[in-house]
Amino acid sequence: MESLIRGLRMRVLITRHQQAAKSLENDLKALGFITLLEPLISIEFLKCSIRFENINAVLVTSGNAARALAMATKERNIQIYAVGDATALVLKKQGFLSVASAKGNSIDLLDLVTGCVDPEEGRLLYVSGEEIADDFSKHLIKRGFSFERAVLYRALAANCFSEGVLESLQNNGINVILFFSPRTAEIFVKLIVKFGLTESCSTMSAVCLSKAVACKANHLKWHKVAIAKKPDQVSMITALSELRSAIKSEWK
Numbered sequence: 001m002e003s004l005i006r007g008l009r010m011r012v013l014i015t016r017h018q019q020a021a022k023s024l025e026n027d028l029k030a031l032g033f034i035t036l037l038e039p040l041i042s043i044e045f046l047k048c049s050i051r052f053e054n055i056n057a058v059l060v061t062s063g064n065a066a067r068a069l070a071m072a073t074k075e076r077n078i079q080i081y082a083v084g085d086a087t088a089l090v091l092k093k094q095g096f097l098s099v100a101s102a103k104g105n106s107i108d109l110l111d112l113v114t115g116c117v118d119p120e121e122g123r124l125l126y127v128s129g130e131e132i133a134d135d136f137s138k139h140l141i142k143r144g145f146s147f148e149r150a151v152l153y154r155a156l157a158a159n160c161f162s163e164g165v166l167e168s169l170q171n172n173g174i175n176v177i178l179f180f181s182p183r184t185a186e187i188f189v190k191l192i193v194k195f196g197l198t199e200s201c202s203t204m205s206a207v208c209l210s211k212a213v214a215c216k217a218n219h220l221k222w223h224k225v226a227i228a229k230k231p232d233q234v235s236m237i238t239a240l241s242e243l244r245s246a247i248k249s250e251w252k
Contacts, residue, residue, distance in 0.1 A: 009033075010175040010244055013165065015040045015184045020063060024178075024233055031241065036174065038165045040187045041155045048072045048152050055148070056122030057081055059113065061106060061136070063090045065127045068152035070094035081116070083109045084232055105210065105231050106136050110143065119144040130154040131183065157187045166195065172203050176243065177217075178236060180209045185216035192220060205247070207240050223247075 010033050014021045017039045025035045043064050050073045057079040060066050066087050069080075076095045081102065082088040088101035100116070102109040113124070124140065124147040132149075140147050161169065168174050169192075179185040185208065192198055198220060205224040208214040210231050218225065226243045228235035 010240075010247075011036065011168070011173060012176045012178060012240065013038055013168075013174050014178050015188060016178070016180050017041055017043055017064075019043075020180075024237075027233075027237060028240070031237070033240070033244075036165060036168065038158075038162060040158045040184045040191075041181075042158070043153055044156055045071055045153045046151065048150065050075075050125070050150055052078055052125070054122050055125045057113070057117050058125045058127060059109065059147075060087055060091060060127050061109065062129075063087050064129060064153055064155070066090040066094065068129075069127050069150075070096070072150070072152050081109060081113050086232060107139075110136070110139050113145070114143050117145075119146070123147055125150055127152055155183065157183070158191070161191055161195065169195075169197050169200055172200065174204055175247075176205045176207055176240060178207050178240070179213050179217055180236070182213050182216045185213050189216065189219045205243055207236060207243060209236060 012028055012033045013036045014024060015038055016024065018037065021037050021039065025037065028035050045068050052075060059081050060069060061083045063086060067090060076097055078098065080091055080096055080099045082091055082099055083102055083106060085101050085103055088099045091099045100112065102112040124145050126147050126149045128149060128151060130151055177188065192201065201220040201222050203223055205226065206217045206222050207226045208217055209228050211227060214225055214227050224243060224246065226239040228239045
């Protein structure tokens, strides 16, 4: 009970990589949350160059892919389709001039491209990291598109918790974990098991970007699990705020 009551001013662990976590941390502090940063993935950009011959459009499914694309080419007039507004914003800040947002997830991106691009007019360029969701490529093929995949970065998994976060986990000093991808949730689960902290999760809650993320997080037994209504940062913050209200009501 003590840790949950103390958690009414919630201590939130952000598992995103440092660059993506900055704006989120500021937003959460403004809402009265105490934040801890623990990037479970580090991004290594690969030295690549891209040619756009016979390429009709470029597909970008993450902010990391957007930054990697900007590093791999000086071309800024290509047509780009981004998975969501956050990714589109990164692309625009990098100087790309023609960016359309699917405002959702990979299926929304597929729908947008299907409605806007004629498969007969050229190939698509799918910018990605080393690990991808196989379904996305399969769906492109099913919809009649030919494409090339440009692997521009790799995501390296953490193999331990930082000393401060480990101590907080051991002493019930964290109330909520934020998960933005299936892989970060999977890494967290492995580390929790590695350090023998599975029972600690019963006093913590998880906020997940999507059902796919929650599926990985649910390998642990949480106090509560919340899923964002949309796969974006605003919806994650909303889900976290609603979770805080729900936990507060438990102790009135």
